[in-house]
Amino acid sequence: MSLDRDxxxxxxxxxxxxxxxxxxxxxxxxxxxxxxxPTIMQELAPDTGRAHVIGLTGAPGVGKSTTATSxxxxxxxxxxxxxxxxxxxxxxxxxxxxxxxxxxxxxHALDRDVYIRSMATRGHLGGLAVATPQALRAFDAAxxxxxxxxxxxxxxxxxxVAQTADTTLVLLAPGMGDxxxxxxxxxxxxxxxxxxxxxxxxxxxxxxxxxRTMIALAQRGPRDWKPPIVLTVAHEHRGIADLLEAVDRFRxxxxxxxxxxxxxxxxxxxxxxxxxxxxxxxxxxxxxxxGLDGLAELVSRGELDPYAAADRVxxxx
Amino acid sequence: MSLDRDxxxxxxxxxxxxxxxxxxxxxxxxxxxxxxxPTIMQELAPDTGRAHVIGLTGAPGVGKSTTATSxxxxxxxxxxxxxxxxxxxxxxxxxxxxxxxxxxxxxHALDRDVYIRSMATRGHLGGLAVATPQALRAFDAAxxxxxxxxxxxxxxxxxxVAQTADTTLVLLAPGMGDxxxxxxxxxxxxxxxxxxxxxxxxxxxxxxxxxRTMIALAQRGPRDWKPPIVLTVAHEHRGIADLLEAVDRFRxxxxxxxxxxxxxxxxxxxxxxxxxxxxxxxxxxxxxxxGLDGLAELVSRGELDPYAAADRVxxxx
Numbered sequence: 001m002s003l004d005r006d007x008x009x010x011x012x013x014x015x016x017x018x019x020x021x022x023x024x025x026x027x028x029x030x031x032x033x034x035x036x037x038p039t040i041m042q043e044l045a046p047d048t049g050r051a052h053v054i055g056l057t058g059a060p061g062v063g064k065s066t067t068a069t070s071x072x073x074x075x076x077x078x079x080x081x082x083x084x085x086x087x088x089x090x091x092x093x094x095x096x097x098x099x100x101x102x103x104x105x106x107x108h109a110l111d112r113d114v115y116i117r118s119m120a121t122r123g124h125l126g127g128l129a130v131a132t133p134q135a136l137r138a139f140d141a142a143x144x145x146x147x148x149x150x151x152x153x154x155x156x157x158x159x160x161v162a163q164t165a166d167t168t169l170v171l172l173a174p175g176m177g178d179x180x181x182x183x184x185x186x187x188x189x190x191x192x193x194x195x196x197x198x199x200x201x202x203x204x205x206x207x208x209x210x211x212r213t214m215i216a217l218a219q220r221g222p223r224d225w226k227p228p229i230v231l232t233v234a235h236e237h238r239g240i241a242d243l244l245e246a247v248d249r250f251r252x253x254x255x256x257x258x259x260x261x262x263x264x265x266x267x268x269x270x271x272x273x274x275x276x277x278x279x280x281x282x283x284x285x286x287x288x289x290x291g292l293d294g295l296a297e298l299v300s301r302g303e304l305d306p307y308a309a310a311d312r313v314x315x316x317x
Numbered sequence: 318m319s320l321d322r323d324x325x326x327x328x329x330x331x332x333x334x335x336x337x338x339x340x341x342x343x344x345x346x347x348x349x350x351x352x353x354x355p356t357i358m359q360e361l362a363p364d365t366g367r368a369h370v371i372g373l374t375g376a377p378g379v380g381k382s383t384t385a386t387s388x389x390x391x392x393x394x395x396x397x398x399x400x401x402x403x404x405x406x407x408x409x410x411x412x413x414x415x416x417x418x419x420x421x422x423x424x425h426a427l428d429r430d431v432y433i434r435s436m437a438t439r440g441h442l443g444g445l446a447v448a449t450p451q452a453l454r455a456f457d458a459a460x461x462x463x464x465x466x467x468x469x470x471x472x473x474x475x476x477x478v479a480q481t482a483d484t485t486l487v488l489l490a491p492g493m494g495d496x497x498x499x500x501x502x503x504x505x506x507x508x509x510x511x512x513x514x515x516x517x518x519x520x521x522x523x524x525x526x527x528x529r530t531m532i533a534l535a536q537r538g539p540r541d542w543k544p545p546i547v548l549t550v551a552h553e554h555r556g557i558a559d560l561l562e563a564v565d566r567f568r569x570x571x572x573x574x575x576x577x578x579x580x581x582x583x584x585x586x587x588x589x590x591x592x593x594x595x596x597x598x599x600x601x602x603x604x605x606x607x608g609l610d611g612l613a614e615l616v617s618r619g620e621l622d623p624y625a626a627a628d629r630v631x632x633x634x
Contacts, residue, residue, distance in 0.1 A: 038622070265610065267617065272616060272627050276627040295586075297585070299586075300582045301366055302363055303362070305361070306588045306592055307355035307592060
C-alpha cells in the first residue's frame with residue numbers, strides 16, 4: 001500500500017482526536033518502516049514535545065509488566081491519559097510473544113484513556129533507536145500525558161531505548177542474580193530511580209544494600225540527583241505511590257536544573273544522527289554490495305585486514 | 318603511548334609464540350581502541366582464520382561461566398589450547414565487575430594452554446561488533462584451537478557478538494523466567510545448540526518441552542540443522558561431553574554444506590561494514606558537530622521533523 005500525504009494527514013487528524021484505531025495504524029506504519037515515515041514525522045512534529053516518557057527496564061522476570069500495569073492504575077486515578085509501549089528488539093513472533101503482557105494488562109482493556117501497544121522492529125532501518133522515538137511522537141500527538149516504555153532485558157539496545165525516556169526506572173528483584181550481574185549490564189549508569197520489586201521476598205534488603213553501594217561506586221563526579229531506591233510489590237500495588245512520588249521529585253529537579261530540556265535535545269540529536277547514519281548506510285549498501293562480499297572473503301581468509309577493506313569501501317562509495 | 322609498526326611487530330611475534338603477556342597487551346590495545354589498530358590488524362591478518370569460535374550466551378544466572386569452565390576442562394583433556402573471552406558491553410567497572418568470573422575460572426589459572434580474558438569496550442569506535450572479532454583475531458594468531466566467547470545477557474549487542482561465533486550455544490536454566498521470555502530476546506534465531514543447564518532442578522523437563530515447541534515454531538522454511546537441546550549440570554561437569562559432541566556434529570554439518578565458510582564471510586562482512594560505518598560516523602561528527610545540536614533543538618521542540626534534519630546533515634557533510 002502506498003500512502004500519500006492526504007492519507008497521512010487524515011490518520012494524523014484522527015490520532016489528534018484520540019482515536020485509538022488511528023494510533024494503532026500509525027504505530028504499525030512506524031513498526032513496518034513505511035516509506036512514508038518522513039511525511040508522517042513531518043505531519044506529527046507540530047503536536048509533539050509534551051508527553052512525559054517513563055522508561056522501564058530490567059531483566060526478564062523482575063516484574064516489568066506488572067509494575068507498568070500498576071503505574072497505569074495510579075496515573076489513571078490522577079486523571080492522566082496513559083500510553084504503554086512495550087518494545088521488543090528482535091522477537092521472531094513480532095507481537096505474538098508479547099501477548100502475555102497484553103493479557104496481564106487487560107485490567108485497562110476497556111479504558112479509552114489507556115493505550116497499550118507492543119512493537120517489534122525487525123528490518124526497521126536504524127532499528128529501535130529510530131523507531132522508539134517515532135512511536136513516542138505518535139503517542140504524544142494523541143495527547144497522552146505519560147507514556148511508559150517497557151523494554152525487554154538490559155542489553156545495549158535496551159539502554160538506547162531507556163535513553164529516549166525523560167525518566168528511567170531500572171527494576172530489580174531479589175533472587176534474580178546478584179547486584180554484580182546488574183552492574184555488568186550497564187544499568188547503574190542509566191537509572192534515574194531504582195526499583196526493588198517483589199520486595200516481600202527474601203533477600204530484598206540485601207539487594208538494596210548492595211545496590212546502594214554500587215550506585216555510590218558508579219557515580220562519577222558531582223551529580224545533582226542521587227538515584228533513590230524504591231521498594232515495591234507491584235502485583236499487590238504496594239509502593240507504587242512512593243515510586244510515582246520519586247518520579248515527580250525527579251521531574252521537578254530536572255526542570256529546575258534545565259536538564260529536562262538538555263535531555264530532550266540529546267534524545268533528538270541521537271535520533272537525527274541515527275537516521276542520518278541509516279541513510280549513509282543505505283547509500284553504501286547500494287553502491288558497495290557487489291564488492292563487499294569479495295572484500296569480506298579476503299578478510300575471512302586473512303588475505304586482507306578489515307581496516308584496509310573498510311578504507312576501500314568508504315573511499316569507493 | 319604511541320605505537321610504531323616495530324612495536325606492533327614485536328608484540329605480534331611474541332603472540333605467535335604463545336606468550337600470554339603479549340596476548341594480554343594486544344587485547345588491551347584492542348579494548349582501548351588504540352590508534353594503531355589498523356597496523357595491528359594488518360600484522361595479525363596472515364595468522365588468522367583457523368580457531369573455532371564458540372559463542373556462549375544466555376540471561377544472567379543461567380551458569381555461563383561455570384559452563385565455560387567445564388568446557389575448557391574437557392577441551393584441555395583433548396589436548397586443545399583454549400581461550401575464553403568474556404565480553405561486557407557497558408560495564409562501568411571495565412574488567413573489575415568480571416573479577417568474579419575470573420575467580421570462578423581459577424581452576425585453569427596456571428595452565429599455559431588456557432587464556433581467560435574479559436573485555437569491556439567503552440568508547441571503542443564501532444563497539445562490540447568491531448572489538449570482538451579483533452580480539453578473536455588475536456586469540457587466533459596466538460594459536461588457540463578453540464575460543465569461547467561468553468556474552469553477558471541477551472540484548473541486541475549480545476546477539477551481534479553471538480553472530481561472530483562459528484557455533485552459538487544458548488544457555489537457559491529452569492526457574493529463570495519462562496520460555497516466552499527467552500523468545501522475546503530473540504535467542505531462538507541465533508542458537509545452533511540450546512543448553513538447559515541446572516537440569517537437576519525442578520522444571521527442567523517442562524523447559525525442554527516448551528523450548529522444543531518454540532524452536533519448531535521459530536524455524537522458517539527448511540533448515541539443514543535442527544538445533545538440539547542438551548541437558549547439563551555444569552557445576553558437576555555433567556552433560557559437557559554430550560554438549561561437545563553436539564558441537565562437533567554441528568561443525569561437521571556446517572563444513573559439509575559449505576555453511577561454515579559462508580558464515581565466516583558474513584562475519585567478516587559485518588566487521589568491514591561496521592568499521593566503514595564508524596569511519597563515516599567519525600567524519601560526520603567532525604563536520605556536523607556545531608550544526609547538529611541546533612537541529613536537535615528544533616526537533617525536540619517539534620519545529621522540524623527528524624528526517625528533514627537528517628537530510629540537512631547528510632547533504633551538508
